[in-house]
Amino acid sequence: MPLNFTLASRNLLHDRLRFVATTIGIVFSVVLVMVQMGLYLGFGHMVTRMIDRSDADLWVMRRGTKCFEDPSLIDARKQGAYQAIPGVASAEPLVIGFSDWHMKSGAITPVFIVGSNLNGIGLRPWDVVKGSVDSLSQEDAVAVDETYHERLGTSGIGSTAEIRGQPVKVTVLTQGIRSFTTTPYVFVDMNRARTYIGIPKTYANYFLIKLKPGADAAQVSKAIEAQSPTYEVLTQGQFAERSRTFWLFGTGAGTALFAGALLGVIVGTVIVAQTLYSSTKDHIEEFATLRAIGSSNRYIYKVIMYQALLNAVIGFVLAAIIGYAVVLFTRSGSLPVVITPWLMGAIFLLTVVMCVASAFTAILRVVRIDPVVVFSR
Amino acid sequence: MSDPVLEAKGVAKVLGHGAGEVHALRGVDLSLHGGELTLLMGPSGSGKTTLLSVLGCMLAPTSGTVHVCGHPTENAGAERLAELRRNHIGFIFQSYHLFPTLTAAENIQLALDVRGEQGEKARTRALDALARVGLSHKIKSYPREMSGGEQQRVAIARAIVSDPSAILADEPTAALDSENGQAIMGILADIAREPGRGVLVVTHDSRLSVFADRIHHIEDGRIVRVEENSARPENLRAAAGAPR
Numbered sequence: 001m002p003l004n005f006t007l008a009s010r011n012l013l014h015d016r017l018r019f020v021a022t023t024i025g026i027v028f029s030v031v032l033v034m035v036q037m038g039l040y041l042g043f044g045h046m047v048t049r050m051i052d053r054s055d056a057d058l059w060v061m062r063r064g065t066k067c068f069e070d071p072s073l074i075d076a077r078k079q080g081a082y083q084a085i086p087g088v089a090s091a092e093p094l095v096i097g098f099s100d101w102h103m104k105s106g107a108i109t110p111v112f113i114v115g116s117n118l119n120g121i122g123l124r125p126w127d128v129v130k131g132s133v134d135s136l137s138q139e140d141a142v143a144v145d146e147t148y149h150e151r152l153g154t155s156g157i158g159s160t161a162e163i164r165g166q167p168v169k170v171t172v173l174t175q176g177i178r179s180f181t182t183t184p185y186v187f188v189d190m191n192r193a194r195t196y197i198g199i200p201k202t203y204a205n206y207f208l209i210k211l212k213p214g215a216d217a218a219q220v221s222k223a224i225e226a227q228s229p230t231y232e233v234l235t236q237g238q239f240a241e242r243s244r245t246f247w248l249f250g251t252g253a254g255t256a257l258f259a260g261a262l263l264g265v266i267v268g269t270v271i272v273a274q275t276l277y278s279s280t281k282d283h284i285e286e287f288a289t290l291r292a293i294g295s296s297n298r299y300i301y302k303v304i305m306y307q308a309l310l311n312a313v314i315g316f317v318l319a320a321i322i323g324y325a326v327v328l329f330t331r332s333g334s335l336p337v338v339i340t341p342w343l344m345g346a347i348f349l350l351t352v353v354m355c356v357a358s359a360f361t362a363i364l365r366v367v368r369i370d371p372v373v374v375f376s377r
Numbered sequence: 378m379s380d381p382v383l384e385a386k387g388v389a390k391v392l393g394h395g396a397g398e399v400h401a402l403r404g405v406d407l408s409l410h411g412g413e414l415t416l417l418m419g420p421s422g423s424g425k426t427t428l429l430s431v432l433g434c435m436l437a438p439t440s441g442t443v444h445v446c447g448h449p450t451e452n453a454g455a456e457r458l459a460e461l462r463r464n465h466i467g468f469i470f471q472s473y474h475l476f477p478t479l480t481a482a483e484n485i486q487l488a489l490d491v492r493g494e495q496g497e498k499a500r501t502r503a504l505d506a507l508a509r510v511g512l513s514h515k516i517k518s519y520p521r522e523m524s525g526g527e528q529q530r531v532a533i534a535r536a537i538v539s540d541p542s543a544i545l546a547d548e549p550t551a552a553l554d555s556e557n558g559q560a561i562m563g564i565l566a567d568i569a570r571e572p573g574r575g576v577l578v579v580t581h582d583s584r585l586s587v588f589a590d591r592i593h594h595i596e597d598g599r600i601v602r603v604e605e606n607s608a609r610p611e612n613l614r615a616a617a618g619a620p621r
């Protein structure tokens with residue numbers, strides 16, 4: 001181990017109280033960044049979940065649709081015309097919208113209806129823990145998520161309620177299909193969805209297009225848009241990106257999350273900078289001695305940098321443990337914190353950059369050392 | 378006589394500006410030769426430490442020249458001066474300036490580490506230097522666990538470990554009692570016996586003159602007298618109890 005690393009680590013641990021305070025500061029800062037960015041990822045993931053879960057290659061919607069939950073009506077009778085376009089394997093209408101869930105107790109709660117052709121490429125419920133998706137073809141069958149039992153006044157399979165005056169019975173339970181709007185999703189057959197939402201049978205909100213193998217998506221999009229000039233066709237990825245951009249930046253939620261993360265970086269940088277500066281000031285005679293015995297400035301910078309890097313590594317490891325706990329704790333919540341290996345790596349890099357950048361104030365202090373002071377002290 | 382390891386010619390140093398201007402050195406000539414222990418003596422404020430700083434490449438002279446092992450220091454930048462110190466000069470300070478978080482052996486090894494010498498070889502050299510000042514049993518001791526005399530011995534070991542041509546010591550016995558002071562001077566005198574290595578000791582303690590080959594007296598920034606000490610007893614080192 002290089003001796004300047006030993007010197008750096010011992011200097012760092014010499015004043016334990018300061019070391020603990022610095023570590024807490026870094027951990028706080030890194031956890032803040034981690035959670036904010038984890039929420040950003042989690043939010044981004046949640047708002048596109050329905051789109052990501054569909055088997056569609058293309059989504060047809062009314063021009064200007066902002067996101068999945070912002071549906072405008074389109075003509076469902078176009079199904080045949082779209083299916084006739086070369087390259088299209090299938091075109092399935094999708095019906096979505098808000099409605100009210102009337103509980104037995106008389107309480108009412110809003111729900112978000114997702115209705116699609118259960119035999120086609122529509123949006124079928126996933127992560128089913130009880131019941132069968134096929135049962136949704138029954139007259140009053142619905143699928144709900146078990147995490148919403150309390151909200152919906154249900155207790156499991158067989159629970160009943162009413163939507164728009166129509167009796168419904170829970171026949172399918174999923175686990176973890178939660179909405180970031182906190183409004184529970186209710187999966188039903190497409191025709192009944194129209195009834196629950198209150199739209200005519202000739203309308204839908206989207207068409208989900210499945211392409212034949214090797215078909216040109218751009219050509220198909222062009223053909224659909226030629227037939228329906230007021231509609232637009234987006235690939236699954238494009239629609240997900242549009243939804244994500246709308247929710248994250250159109251609403252300001254993403255900006256707020258980024259601002260929180262930036263605040264974390266600033267707090268961390270200031271804490272580490274302040275600590276390294278005061279530590280360097282406390283050890284200034286030692287640095288002057290190093291300079292007097294002939295060390296290069298580079299050697300001294302390394303000592304300070306090692307201190308900064310040690311701060312970064314120790315702080316990051318502790319923050320990562322806390323971050324992991326936060327991930328576990330929020331996993332089944334309405335807005336889980338998602339920390340991917342990529343995000344972890346990026347935050348580690350950010351922590352290192354933050355600590356190294358903080359070292360510059362200390363280095364500026366050291367640069368001004370006059371080795372001759374060792375004779376006067 | 379061999380070429381000087383350190384040589385100052387006509388060195389003047391003005392400190393401060395305007396009304397606070399002080400002529401700390403006024404045309405000093407001084408040569409330090411290998412195999413000799415030279416004392417620089419003078420009262421407080423006479424310019425001893427300023428001259429030591431100039432000779433040690435820590436302070437640039439206002440005029441005059443300084444050569445370190447034949448290398449001129451004129452127009453040298455801070456890094457070049459650090460390189461000259463690193464390669465040719467060992468320093469011993471009045472207040473030791475050991476690193477409190479490093480052991481005795483590590484403190485010594487640091488002088489090699491700044492030169493890029495690391496690993497087992499550096500460790501062995503550091504232990505040899507520690508043995509030379511009689512502190513082999515203090516390898517793992519921290520400065521706070523050692524007496525003043527022991528700390529100064531460690532500082533001497535740090536100064537000699539890289540085998541420099543010149544050792545500059547600033548009041549090395551000032552913080553020590555008489556017995557420890559004599560022992561330290563004995564070690565320095567012993568070091569100065571080595572050919573090619575000169576030791577310059579700044580002191581105001583005239584009792585140390587018995588250890589010197591030459592004594593430069595400085596007053597008001599000028600060398601006012603140089604004494605040769607031909608009668609220096611060779612057995613002083615042994616009498617002082619310095620280890621060989």
